[in-house]
Amino acid sequence: MYITTTIAYVNARPHLGYALELVQADVLARHHRRRGEPVRFQTGTDDNSLKSVLAAEAEGVPVRELVDRNAAAFEGLRETLDLSFDSFVRTSAQPRHRAGVERIWQAVGHDLYRRHYEGLYCVGCEQFYPQGPCPDGHAAPLQHVSEENWFFRLSTYQDALSDLIRSGRLRIEPAARRNEVLAFVEAGLEDISVSRSAARARGWGIPVPGDPSQVVYVWWDALANYITALEGGDYDRWWVDEPRKVHVMGKGVIRFHAVYWPAMLLSAGEPLPTEIFVHDYVTAGGRKISKSAGGGADPVALVDAYGVDAVRWWLLREVPRVGDVDFTEERLVARADEDLANGLGNLVNRVATMVHRFLDGHVPPAGERLVEVRVDEALDAFDFRRAAGEVWRIVEEANRYVERTRPWKQSRAGQEASLGTLVAACRELAVHLEPFLPTAAARVAAAVGGERLPRPEPLFGRLAPAGAHG
RNA sequence: GGGGCGGUAGCUCAGCCGGUCAGAGCAUCGGACUCAUAAUCCGUGGGUCGUGGGUUCAAGUCCCACCCGCCCUACCA
Numbered sequence: 001m002y003i004t005t006t007i008a009y010v011n012a013r014p015h016l017g018y019a020l021e022l023v024q025a026d027v028l029a030r031h032h033r034r035r036g037e038p039v040r041f042q043t044g045t046d047d048n049s050l051k052s053v054l055a056a057e058a059e060g061v062p063v064r065e066l067v068d069r070n071a072a073a074f075e076g077l078r079e080t081l082d083l084s085f086d087s088f089v090r091t092s093a094q095p096r097h098r099a100g101v102e103r104i105w106q107a108v109g110h111d112l113y114r115r116h117y118e119g120l121y122c123v124g125c126e127q128f129y130p131q132g133p134c135p136d137g138h139a140a141p142l143q144h145v146s147e148e149n150w151f152f153r154l155s156t157y158q159d160a161l162s163d164l165i166r167s168g169r170l171r172i173e174p175a176a177r178r179n180e181v182l183a184f185v186e187a188g189l190e191d192i193s194v195s196r197s198a199a200r201a202r203g204w205g206i207p208v209p210g211d212p213s214q215v216v217y218v219w220w221d222a223l224a225n226y227i228t229a230l231e232g233g234d235y236d237r238w239w240v241d242e243p244r245k246v247h248v249m250g251k252g253v254i255r256f257h258a259v260y261w262p263a264m265l266l267s268a269g270e271p272l273p274t275e276i277f278v279h280d281y282v283t284a285g286g287r288k289i290s291k292s293a294g295g296g297a298d299p300v301a302l303v304d305a306y307g308v309d310a311v312r313w314w315l316l317r318e319v320p321r322v323g324d325v326d327f328t329e330e331r332l333v334a335r336a337d338e339d340l341a342n343g344l345g346n347l348v349n350r351v352a353t354m355v356h357r358f359l360d361g362h363v364p365p366a367g368e369r370l371v372e373v374r375v376d377e378a379l380d381a382f383d384f385r386r387a388a389g390e391v392w393r394i395v396e397e398a399n400r401y402v403e404r405t406r407p408w409k410q411s412r413a414g415q416e417a418s419l420g421t422l423v424a425a426c427r428e429l430a431v432h433l434e435p436f437l438p439t440a441a442a443r444v445a446a447a448v449g450g451e452r453l454p455r456p457e458p459l460f461g462r463l464a465p466a467g468a469h470g
Numbered sequence: 471g472g473g474g475c476g477g478u479a480g481c482u483c484a485g486c487c488g489g490u491c492a493g494a495g496c497a498u499c500g501g502a503c504u505c506a507u508a509a510u511c512c513g514u515g516g517g518u519c520g521u522g523g524g525u526u527c528a529a530g531u532c533c534c535a536c537c538c539g540c541c542c543u544a545c546c547a
Contacts, residue, residue: 176475180542183473187543251541280541320483323476324540331482338496342509350506357505386484389495403511408504458507 001032001039001244004226006253007046007089010070011055014077016315016327017250017282019299023315024279024384025248026083030435031379033084040238042229044089045071046222048205048215050196063204073300080303081312082438089229091221100228101221102209107268111153117145117193150195150214157263158189164262170272172258173382174322177251177278181258192260194220223261227270245273251280277382281324297327305329306463309440310336316436317388321381333463340440343395344429345460348447351398351422352456354407354415361452364416366424371397373432388436394429398422423448 005025008018022043029041047067056066075088091097105112162185164170165178172178195214198207205215226247230238239245247257258276265272284297302311306329314332317339319325355361371393378387405418430445443459 174475176541180474184543187472254542318482323483325482334496341507346507346509348506350510352506354505399510400512402505403503406503406505456506461507 001028001037001246002238002242003028003039003041003246003248005043006247006249006257007044007091007222007225008074009049009051010045010047010067010074011049011051013070013073014299016284016297016299016302018074019077019081019311020279020282020315020319021248021250022077022083022085023081023312024277024382026081026085027316027384027387027435028246028248028379028382029084030438031375034431034435038242040087040234040242041085042087042089042226043074043083043085044087044225044229045074045091046218046225047071047091048221049218050201050204053202053204063202077299080300080308082308084438087229089225091225094229096231097225097228098206100231101206101216101224103231104224104227104264104268104270105209105216105220107270108152108264111156111267112150112194113153114148115151115191115193117147117149117151145200147197147200149193149197150208150211151191152194152264152267154189154192154260154263157266158185160266161185161189161259161262164272165258169274170258170262171275172254173275173277176322177254177258177276181254184255185259189259193217219256219260220264223256223264226261226273240271244275245271246275246277247273248277248279251278254278279319280322282319283324283326284328302329302332306332306336309340309437309460310463312437313340313388316384317392318385320385321383336460337462339392339395340460341458341462343392343399344440344444345458347395347398347402348426348444349456349458350402351419351426352447352453355419355423355453356456358407358412358415359419363423363448363451363453364420367417367421369428370394370401370421370425375432375435391429391432391436394425394432398425398429401425423453 003025005021008014025041025043029039033039045067052067052070053063056063059066071090077083078085078088089097162182165172165182165185172181194217195208195211196205196217198205198213198215201215205218206221208214208216226245227235227239249257254276257273262272282297299311310332314327314335318331318335355363373390373393375387375390378384378390401418401422405414407415407418410418426444426448430441430448433441433444440459447454447456447459
């Protein structure tokens with residue numbers, strides 16, 4: 001499986017919504033790796049945005065400096081969030097990206113033409129609008145732009161795109177998003193502008209091949225990353241031969257991924273992605289997360305305060321498949337205490353303690369399996385919350401099993417049987433948990449690993465109430 | 471304006487093709503237990519399933535209209 005996240009703009013530091021996307025993709029990547037499937041998990045940053053230019057100007061630092069600094073913050077999420085991506089794209093820094101963008105541009109040449117364009121451009125959205133103000137409420141006023149640009153014959157691909165989506169060759173999940181895209185496509189597509197004047201872009205970006213007065217539209221540039229990062233030996237393996245190519249993204253950029261991008265690929269004669277998964281947004285305390293406001297929505301600060309397991313767990317266990325979700329530190333803490341401390345941590349601790357107390361730490365042979373869990377189908381439906389719930393059934397069943405068998409009242413033989421079952425359940429739990437909480441899974445595995453268990457220690461303490469920490 | 475998605479117990483939400491679908495978790499209350507991180511397990515209470523119609527032997531579950539929230543898209547002067 002080739003799995004990608006969107007590449008983030010680097011005009012600001014990463015926020016919790018982007019962490020959601022990364023963690024979801026990470027779960028898919030780890031899950032499929034665990035099943036022995038080849039996986040390439042790729043993320044990165046979109047450096048070539050005019051936003052970055054403006055953010056740098058506002059700060060009074062060179063663009064390159066701001067972009068490099070913020071890109072490093074995004075790449076640093078690998079450690080912060082326990083991510084397992086194999087590849088990190090930097091669209092401004094990698095020659096292969098630029099070469100790839102140029103190659104695709106030329107391959108699409110038969111669908112490109114020059115046209116005069118006039119419109120109101122919102123730098124915040126990197127989009128044109130027929131009239132103001134910008135619907136997202138970006139502060140910067142719309143710029144009246146009048147220039148000649150390169151246009152792409154998107155209108156030619158309306159039927160092909162419709163067919164692609166209806167036939168399921170391009171699967172869009174959840175279905176609501178699929179319907180949305182179909183409605184957009186079948187309402188009629190117009191050609192789109194795919195370049196900007198180099199002057200207006202302050203020279204930042206990738207020049208249009210053969211036309212130095214223009215730079216490639218940032219979205220074209222950005223979308224291309226999914227294959228330019230493969231230029232060289234990886235391309236055939238991951239874009240031509242790989243049966244599953246999954247793009248993960250937020251709902252705000254579906255059109256680019258489900259319409260423009262496939263159309264570009266069709267025009268260029270390239271293979272297409274197979275799946276598009278769209279997540280909704282995280283709000284913080286009932287408000288939309290703004291990139292500038294860190295507040296309670298800074299994933300790095302949250303991990304510092306509560307630990308990576310608590311943050312990942314909240315993102316996976318609490319975020320519904322459809323619909324925005326509101327984040328508060330109270331909810332994160334409540335979920336972590338209930339599930340990680342009281343549920344998982346306490347289970348492992350009580351099991352290990354009993355093994356020590358009744359069996360001198362020696363692990364008896366595994367007995368019956370307590371419960372079958374089905375994370376596969378939940379993850380195939382990109383339902384992370386349900387998948388996490390499936391894993392958790394082991395915790396619930398194991399706790400019930402303890403109450404049912406009461407090892408402290410059993411004979412030696414009974415204790416060996418019940419604790420053998422329980423240790424085996426905890427070990428299986430660690431395996432299933434790995435894609436979701438790699439750190440926690442390793443600790444569980446260590447606590448119930450070996451012929452003789454280590455001295456038990458609490459795995460997860462209770463978290464301080466929100467706001468009470470220093 | 472067009473399209474889409476939500477509106478189900480105090481809170482967060484499951485409920486696919488109509489007939490144990492009126493549920494889960496948390497919170498509340500009661501009980502059990504003592505291996506464990508004042509953890510765990512069992513049970514109780516609580517909802518006219520947004521509103522009004524319709525189809526059907528039977529509708530949160532299908533159809534229509536409307537109200538509320540959100541998203542996408544487009545703007546008729």
